[in-house]
Structure formats: C-alpha cells, structure tokens
Amino acid sequence: MTTTLAIPANPAAETAPETATELVHRLARDARAAQAVLARMSAADKQHALILAATALRGAGPTVLAANAVDIAAGQAAGLSPAMLDRLRLDPARIAGIAAAVADVAALPDPTGLVIDRSVRPNGMVLERVRIAIGVIGIIYESRPNVTADAAALCVRAGNAVLLRGGSEAVHSNRAIHAALVAGLVAGGVPAAAVQLLPTQDRDAVGAMLGAAGLIDMIVPRGGKNLVARVQADARVPVLAHLDGNNHTYVDRSARPDMARAIVHNAKMRRTGICGAMETLLIDACYPDPHGLVEGLLDDGCEVRGDPRAQAIDPRIRPATDADWDTEYLDAIVSVRVVDGIDAALAHIAAHGSAHTDAIVADDAAVAERFLHEVDSAIVMHNASSQFADGGEFGLGAEIGIATGRLHARGPVAVEGLTTYKWLVRGTGQTRP
Known part of the structure; x- marks a missing residue:
C-alpha cells in the first residue's frame, strides 16, 4: 500500500499581507473596469445617481458629524493649527453645503460626447473632436473632507473612476462621507469601484499611486506645499496641481x-x-x-x-x-x-x-x-x-482643485477639466495616395 504524504500549504504564503503596490494596482484595475461601465451610462443616469448620492449624504449628516468630532479631537491633541482645524471641521451647514455641491454637479451638462469642433476635408472625410473621460484619476489630499465628495461627484459626472487617498487627520470623516456617497451612487447604478477610498493611511500607498503609470491616468494633489512638491517630483503619472496660493x-x-x-x-x-x-x-x-x-x-x-x-x-x-x-x-x-x-x-x-x-x-x-x-x-x-x-x-458646481500650470487645464478644474478628447474620422472609402 502506497502512502501519499500531504504536503501542508505554506501558512505564511496564505496569509501574507497585501503590499501597498499590490493594493493600489488591484484597486486601479477594479476602477478601470468600473470606468468602462460609467462610459456606457447616459448623462441622465449619471445625473440621477449623483442626486441619490447627495440625498444619501444629507441623510448621513449625524454619522458624518460624529466621525468628524473624532478627527477634530485627534487634531487638537496633535496640535494642528487653527487654520488646519478650520479646514477639517464640519458642521450641519457645511455638510449641507457639501451635499448641495454634489447636487450642483449633477445638474451640470455632461461634458462627455460633446463635439468640440467639426470639419470636412477636401477628400470628403468628416473629422470631429469629441470630449471623453480621462479614465482613472487618483486624488491625494489633506485635511479637507469635502474633497472626498467634490472629487467623487466631479469624476463621476465626467465619466471617470477615482481613487481617493485622504489625509490621516480626516480619516474618519472621509470614510463616513465616502460610505454615504457610494451608497447613493450604487443605488443609481454606478459600480462601487468607480469611487474608492484607499483603506490605508500607509505613506507607501501614495508612492504606489504615483508610480502606477498605465493604471492611473492622472494624479491631482490637494494639500500643503510639501505634499504637492513630493507628488510633482515623484510621479510617473501626469499631475494636475498647484504648489501654493501666494x-x-x-x-x-x-x-x-x-x-x-x-x-x-x-x-x-x-x-x-x-x-x-x-x-x-x-x-x-x-x-x-x-x-x-x-x-x-x-x-x-x-x-x-x-x-x-x-x-x-x-x-x-x-x-x-x-x-x-x-x-x-x-x-x-x-x-x-x-x-x-x-x-x-x-x-x-x-x-x-x-x-x-x-x-x-x-x-x-x-x-x-x-x-x-x-x-x-x-x-x-x-x-x-x-x-x-x-x-x-465660478458656476462650475465644485472643483477638483486650482491648476496653475499651462497644460490641459488652468484655474478651477471642474467637469470639463476632467476630460480629454479623441478624433472621430468618418470616411466613405478614402485611401491615402
């Protein structure tokens, strides 16, 4: 009788934690799949989902305020400046304003599919430049929990999926706002992976986002000068940013x-x-x-x-x-x-x-x-x-940030700034001599 010895699985291999790079790449791949779904949604469907997200955020006001109180207490204990605490602090009026901004974004015209210009070549070919979503956008931000809602709304309206990485000082506020928004969006048919909040405050996750060329299409940093300088220095992904507002x-x-x-x-x-x-x-x-x-x-x-x-x-x-x-x-x-x-x-x-x-x-x-x-x-x-x-x-509903560079977008970046374009060429059998 032949005895077969069972070789035990390697427990370490089974329980090895996911590295920051593996986490970001997994979330980015999920975001890419979700963005493909967004790209097929009609303007009316995206608008309806955002209205549901605004409603969910209003309903979650007490939960968001409780989470924000935890962040404020931690910030005071850590010695955050009055200006930083003001950026962090939420109250019923500010939550109402955040929800209203999401609803305002929902009411904006959908920029995707817009024909920028059209021409007919002498050979009869018809050329159009048409606005399309950028794809997967990474937002790295500090202290302001309203960015969680603004970024999510603007990206979804423009047909983009987004990976959010908020600062540790607002972690509880960000999670509460994100949960409410995603609940509303999912009720409206938007995949949950279209708006993801990184579940870790590990600084290595920021580096992984900056290096995720081919998985993340654009990075938008919002925060202090040190954060933005680091992003601009280390990113292997295009960056839309400003260093400071002097x-x-x-x-x-x-x-x-x-x-x-x-x-x-x-x-x-x-x-x-x-x-x-x-x-x-x-x-x-x-x-x-x-x-x-x-x-x-x-x-x-x-x-x-x-x-x-x-x-x-x-x-x-x-x-x-x-x-x-x-x-x-x-x-x-x-x-x-x-x-x-x-x-x-x-x-x-x-x-x-x-x-x-x-x-x-x-x-x-x-x-x-x-x-x-x-x-x-x-x-x-x-x-x-x-x-x-x-x-x-400026009547843009909300903004993802103020861009001070010269390429792509400048000033308040809203839905149109979160699009690019492609050429559509329609022929009738033309060949190039």
Whole structure:
C-alpha cells in the first residue's frame, strides 16, 4: 500500500499581507473596469445617481458629524493649527453645503460626447473632436473632507473612476462621507469601484499611486506645499496641481476707498486658511487712504508685516522679511508693501506670485485692463475679492482643485477639466495616395 504524504500549504504564503503596490494596482484595475461601465451610462443616469448620492449624504449628516468630532479631537491633541482645524471641521451647514455641491454637479451638462469642433476635408472625410473621460484619476489630499465628495461627484459626472487617498487627520470623516456617497451612487447604478477610498493611511500607498503609470491616468494633489512638491517630483503619472496660493491684491491710486477696504478685508479675513486668501497687499504710494486698508485687518487680530513705507502707515505693523513676500500663510497674517504704481505692482507679482489668483482694485479702466492682461496667473480679478477663486463661485458646481500650470487645464478644474478628447474620422472609402 502506497502512502501519499500531504504536503501542508505554506501558512505564511496564505496569509501574507497585501503590499501597498499590490493594493493600489488591484484597486486601479477594479476602477478601470468600473470606468468602462460609467462610459456606457447616459448623462441622465449619471445625473440621477449623483442626486441619490447627495440625498444619501444629507441623510448621513449625524454619522458624518460624529466621525468628524473624532478627527477634530485627534487634531487638537496633535496640535494642528487653527487654520488646519478650520479646514477639517464640519458642521450641519457645511455638510449641507457639501451635499448641495454634489447636487450642483449633477445638474451640470455632461461634458462627455460633446463635439468640440467639426470639419470636412477636401477628400470628403468628416473629422470631429469629441470630449471623453480621462479614465482613472487618483486624488491625494489633506485635511479637507469635502474633497472626498467634490472629487467623487466631479469624476463621476465626467465619466471617470477615482481613487481617493485622504489625509490621516480626516480619516474618519472621509470614510463616513465616502460610505454615504457610494451608497447613493450604487443605488443609481454606478459600480462601487468607480469611487474608492484607499483603506490605508500607509505613506507607501501614495508612492504606489504615483508610480502606477498605465493604471492611473492622472494624479491631482490637494494639500500643503510639501505634499504637492513630493507628488510633482515623484510621479510617473501626469499631475494636475498647484504648489501654493501666494495671492496678491493691488490697490491702485484710483481705487474707491470704501470698495478697497471691503475687498481687502474680505480677501484676507473671510477664511484665512483657503488657497484663495490674500497673502500680500500691495498699496499704490499715491493711494489716499492706506491706513484705512490696514486698520480693519489689525483691529480684527490680523498680524500685518510690512516694508518700511508700510510700517509708517501704522505703528502696529511689524517689519517684513524677504521670506514673507514668498509665503502662503493660510493664517491671519498678511504682508504689505507700498509700491510706486502699476509697474512696481506687476514687477512684485511677477517676482513673488505663485500664478494662482491676483486682484486689482481700481477705477482707472486702462490700469485695470493692463493688470488683467499682464499678470500671468490662472485667475486675475478686477474689483473683487480673491476669495471668489472657487469652482462653485465660478458656476462650475465644485472643483477638483486650482491648476496653475499651462497644460490641459488652468484655474478651477471642474467637469470639463476632467476630460480629454479623441478624433472621430468618418470616411466613405478614402485611401491615402
């Protein structure tokens, strides 16, 4: 009788944990399959699914608030700055706003299938450029849990699948928002894998996303300068990003003082921790009421740092260092420089700006037009607060971020910025001689 010995399986091989790279690749492959389903869905079906997602998010308000309270407590214990805590904090009004943004995205026209242009060649071939989804998009972000909803809604509306990797400081909030959104989307026929939140905070997962060329089609980082710099340096996938929002407001000599005071105060103090906040105030040396511009900021607790001419405006202004002109404070701090007119203002912005958002307050139309055309930023404003640098305020429903580069998309990136295009060529038997 022959005895066959059973060879035991290798327990270590059976239970070996999935590496970060294996995890990301698996999720990306699932996302690719889900995106193929999205590509076949009608505009009306995607819209309906997003409306259900917005409704689910509203219904999950208490759960989301409870999760956010855990993150806030952890953030306070970890010593997060007031600005970071403000970005992280949710309340019923903010949750309602997040859900409303998802519903607003649902109401936007579907960009996919849009014919950008059409031409007929002399040989009779008909050429069309048609918008299509990019494919699988990876979003790497910090602190703001609303990005979970904004990114999911925008990507789905544009026919993309998305892999979300939120920051550890918002992990509980992100999971609660994601769960509600996916429940609504699935009820509307969208595959769950179309919107995936990475189940780990392992930093290696970020590296795996950055190296997933061929599996992830575009990376969008949203967060601090260190995060974005790392993504741009290490990515093997195309990146859509901005490093910081070192935004300027220039008050020209022709500005109306009441308007200038209101705009300057709002641009800095409405919310100091957002990327559209003013960080440097430039005042024309011939402007008649410079003290009125800084008085309200100082009285409301804003620290003002200035050059020698700015310090002469108010004794509470501290001296600015060279580094201040290049700093995105994201806090109640502002740098002030007195400049000799539009030429000096333009030179300062060119030297220190981050190509995000810059504004002029002026009644002189010629000066304003010159500023609008010569400042090389993604968003340039006249007689308006830089705090309007936001996709929702631009009528885009929401935004995936503000792009400051020159390729593909610039400024608030919404559904159209999450598409590319392909050529459709229709012939009648033409052959090339």
